[in-house]
Amino acid sequence: MASIFSKIVAGEIPCYKVAEDEKNFAFLDINPMTPGHTLVIPKKEVDYLFDLSDEDYTSLQLFAKRVALAQKAALPCARIAEAVLGMEVPHAHIHLVPIQTEADLNFRNHISLPADEMASIAARIAAEMK
Numbered sequence: 414m415a416s417i418f419s420k421i422v423a424g425e426i427p428c429y430k431v432a433e434d435e436k437n438f439a440f441l442d443i444n445p446m447t448p449g450h451t452l453v454i455p456k457k458e459v460d461y462l463f464d465l466s467d468e469d470y471t472s473l474q475l476f477a478k479r480v481a482l483a484q485k486a487a488l489p490c491a492r493i494a495e496a497v498l499g500m501e502v503p504h505a506h507i508h509l510v511p512i513q514t515e516a517d518l519n520f521r522n523h524i525s526l527p528a529d530e531m532a533s534i535a536a537r538i539a540a541e542m543k
């Protein structure tokens with residue numbers, strides 16, 4: 414069965430899309446730690462980040478770098494934190510979290526933003542993609 418993230422890539426489940434390239438896809442985390450918390454994933458379904466081939470891992474990380482630079486340009490933040498857990502969804506993904514302080518990277522903390530604000534944040538990041 415396809416993962417929930419494969420269904421997002423296929424357009425079968427909605428998401429706040431940020432960017433995509435041939436191999437990779439980025440969208441807002443539905444339970445963000447901070448505004449602009451984004452997930453970057455390979456389109457090909459692989460359980461865990463470190464199961465990816467060197468080529469696909471490198472492609473995903475270079476894509477994540479482009480997304481992080483766009484987040485930094487679009488949102489007020491000091492840094493973009495990168496984190497990998499993979500405890501919940503068995504489809505490789507990297508969390509990119511805009512943070513002001515270390516305390517902002519807290520996987521027990523989530524904020525809820527209205528749909529129009531999520532859409533606006535995704536569009537602002539997308540507009541900064543190089």
Ligand code: AMP
Pocket residue numbers: 417426428441442443444445452497498499500501502503506
């Ligand atoms: P983990 O596998 O532990 O890295 O966590 C999976 C992450 O995916 C969590 O931060 C969830 O909020 C996020 N998530 C799960 N389902 C969706 C979805 N349909 N759209 C966006 N983010 C999701």
